[in-house]
Amino acid sequence: MGGVESHLYELSQRLIQRGHKVIIVTHAYGNRTGVRYLTNGLKVYYVPTKEIYSAATLPTIYGFFPLFRNILIRESIQIVHGHGAFSSLCHEAIIHSKTMGLKAVFTDHSLFGFADASSILTNKLLKFSLSDVDHVICVSHTSKENTVLRAALSPRHVSVIPNAVVASQFLPDPTAPDPNWITIVVISRLVYRKGVDLLIAIIPRICEMYKHVRFIIGGDGPKRIDLEQMREKHLLHDRVELLGPIKHHEVRNVLIQGNIFLNTSLTEAFCIAIVEAACAGLLVVSTKVGGVPEVLPSHMINYASPEEDDLVIAVSKSIHQYRFGKIDTSLFNDQLKEMYNWSNVAERTEKVYGSVYQTKNSPLIERLRRYYGCGVYAGKIFCMVIALDYLIWRFLEWLFPIESVEKAQMFPYKKYRHYFQQTNSVYGNKNNIIQQTLLEEEEEEQDLDFPF
Template identity: 60%
Template sequence: MDNRFGNKYCICMVSDFFFPNTGGVESHIYQLSQCLIERGHKVIVVTHAYGKRSGIRYMTNNLKVYYLPFMPFYNQCILPTLFTTLPLIRYICIREQVDIVHGHSAFSSLAHEAMFHGRMMGIKTVFTDHSLFGFADASSIITNKVLKISLADVNHAICVSHTSKENTVLRARLNPSKVSVIPNAVDATIFTPDVTKRSAKRIVIVVVSRLVYRKGMDLLAGIIPQICSRHSDVDFIIGGDGPKRLDLEEVREKYQLHDRVEMLGAVEHSNVKNVLNRGDIFINTSLTEAFCIAIVEAACCGLQVVSTKVGGVPEVLPEDLITLAEPTVEALVAALEISISLKRTGRAPKADVVHRKVKSLYTWHNVAYRTEKVYNSIIKDEEGDVADKLLCYNKVGPVAGKLCVLLAVINYIFYLLLEWLVPRQNIDCAVDVVKTEDTQPLTRSRSLKQPLHFR
């Protein structure tokens, strides 16, 4: 393919999860996009509307964000409809002359649909999986089947840990050679230690997480009263919101711990550093994690980290920076006892030492560099015709495969109808903001005389 920027691409990041929502996926997309822009690529983000936030918005470094007029249906995801998103996705891909559609999160309906449409248009697709799933419960079975269908014709997949890669390969029946491991990272210029905010007389345990079952909030509800009864100088700060918040408030009420358990509610990502710096120990009680960016951010702020030994967590930090425990109340309490003892005796690692070590381990520039190598590896791949893509879907299963082929054919016919009703020659190409060698921004527009990746 003759790329317009030489070895630079126009990348469309797609996910239901983005600003103003906060979380690991949202942070990953934003930070990766910023670093790719610095490397000379054009990046746009496509997500759904958040309340009154709809239309086109711009963020730092002219990162363009399309907030599509679809409202969340469940868990911040749009209702899966497949066909209703095609007109807008096609329009954006043509207007921005997208080279790569990069979907994020197995939970995101919008990401799966955008990759499906992108493949029909002959655009390269990449998927990043941020989560781990089981194989037995109904929710996992359905999600795994959707993932298998979605990744049947994907050019490449990225996982954030080796454990996550094994999980994704099994769930989606992927060739392991098509899956790369690129971990998350942390912005060490933001997450810096500030020991002046810590209490000199109290030991503070911090939790910053979505308060949901998957994050182990039931375990946390059992840990708090035990630790508080054993140590009169230990307090808890809990940042985050979710359905399990009521359970934690009931525990605080039952054991009369209002002065020792502070519930902050939802915390803006810009304020997470300030919350972390108030603590000495960070605890992660997740029942499943592919990577867990929260423990990296906590360690970068110099906190001792205690975490459940699940998923890809053991791969994240060196043994001297984290205390791992089985996902039980007894094991986590024992791990916290060790960290509390280290703090009291002054044997805990110094905050600035921990910060420098974590800073050297994870950088977003390295993540962007490795992601760019994935883009380079797929951009030269020969694209098959529509019949080849239908064969890929047919291999999904004896019944599901036939259904996928039917949906793909209908989607392609709809796409051809849109090509006739709204010819791509009538769609104005967006004006790009690029940087010259003297770093001064320039604008340029590009004509679209030939169909983009159309076969």
């Protein structure tokens, strides 16, 4: 589970606590298909679409529409909130929801360039899907500027709401690090965008300069083989530990083993990883790219340009700061707990929902006018795509009328709220609470199709 997935889960939980109904729609993960319930009654639809590469599904444009329309009607959805510029399901959902007259919000979690062919194509498609969106949320001011330029949006329709962290899940443990070593931790997807080539270049130099420094690297990706080759070449098996894939609930156990956290990304919109590391009591070293300079206070982080020599200097500076006790990292968790709070993120997101819900829907001709402005040739193609999407929707309305779609029963949030609160606070009495809840359910004789 990465940063976007964590964002979805935590935001959904807080919105449910604030009294909203939240449904997540995503693609199937292996055998995990169908409908599942997560904590606090969070309902997830795993749509049976096949992954084609790196957990991404093949864009179908219209193939997702019938099932998606059924879900929206069945769950009585009013606002569709898409996450991630790389998600084909997200963009298809935004287009289909606007065709159906619903409100649509988009959150961008990434940064793009403007020069290479991939960025040009992706930016044109983003401009298409966001031409009729009601509001856009970005996770940093740098991300907002990037998104406004890429999608030709008005800055008035773009808000900045940062990511957050559950600080209590990353409590530091001063006894965990090995006192005989200064441990540098890296947790990242091992891909080019995360600057793994820079990491490969600086590890041998740092290990040669400091005999008491070691590295713990967590994560997986196509660049892992390069890390393994570097370790073999320089005989660093005892000083470079490769953990492989790490589940999100295991991240804290890895972080507290370290003294310094290293991020070598070439581009980042926010980088929640450095916030989690600082919460765990690590001094952070990071490349100064994208929205990273907006994330942490200056006393928690040392910056470097995305260059080999500058990174070596920044890591060396952090090693000396830690060795001579110039920074007290034990206070980081309490400071960040106040800065990044999911309840605050949910409250600000709720205000965005409230503002878009008050706006009037545009007629079809106005929507076509917006898409027509996407380019001399692309605009005409986009108009044809939207016109066909509208015709398919009218056909589905005739073939499967709204009255024929069975409405889903509302999850009894109030009934189970006391159960979740008690299990969170008193884990030892969990079995008794479950039995009590099930007895209450039998007494009320409710025929609910919930997996409890």
